[in-house]
Amino acid sequence: MELPWHVDLLQGLPRRTVSMDVHGKAMTCSGVDLVDILRHAGAMPADPLRGTDLAxxxxxxxxxxxxxVFSLGELDPTLGKQRVYVTDQCDGKPLPADAGPARLLIPGDTRPARSARQVQTFIIE
Structure with missing residues (x-):
C-alpha cells in the first residue's frame, strides 16, 4: 500500500508535542504518531500484532x-513501543521548505539518523 504525504493524513488524529535534539539543535515540534496514521489508513490493525503482521x-x-524503514512490530504499542512522530510544525510554525512538508522525529533513538525530513510517501508492505 502506498500512502502519499498530504496534510490531510494528520486531520482528525490526536496531535502531540515532541522534543528531540537533532544535530545539536533542540527541536520542539507538533505532529501525529505514525501508528495513528497507519491505523486510520487501514494499513495497521488496531489489535496487537501477531502472525504475518509481524513481518x-x-x-x-x-x-x-x-x-x-520501521517494522510494524517495533511500532506496535503492545510490543516494540517505538514512538515515531510525523511532524509538520516546529516552534509553532510550518516546517521550512528544506525540511518540510513533514519530518519524522523519533525521541527514543540515540541519534537522529531516522528522523527523515522532506517526507514524501509511506510504503506499507
Whole structure:
C-alpha cells in the first residue's frame, strides 16, 4: 500500500508535542504518531500484532531520496513501543521548505539518523 504525504493524513488524529535534539539543535515540534496514521489508513490493525503482521514494515521515503524503514512490530504499542512522530510544525510554525512538508522525529533513538525530513510517501508492505 502506498500512502502519499498530504496534510490531510494528520486531520482528525490526536496531535502531540515532541522534543528531540537533532544535530545539536533542540527541536520542539507538533505532529501525529505514525501508528495513528497507519491505523486510520487501514494499513495497521488496531489489535496487537501477531502472525504475518509481524513481518510487515513501513518504508518512509523523502523527497531528497532518503529512506528509512520501521517494522510494524517495533511500532506496535503492545510490543516494540517505538514512538515515531510525523511532524509538520516546529516552534509553532510550518516546517521550512528544506525540511518540510513533514519530518519524522523519533525521541527514543540515540541519534537522529531516522528522523527523515522532506517526507514524501509511506510504503506499507
Amino acid at each position: 510487515r514494515h513501513v518504508e518512509v521515503r523523502a523527497r531528497d531520496g532518503y529512506t528509512v
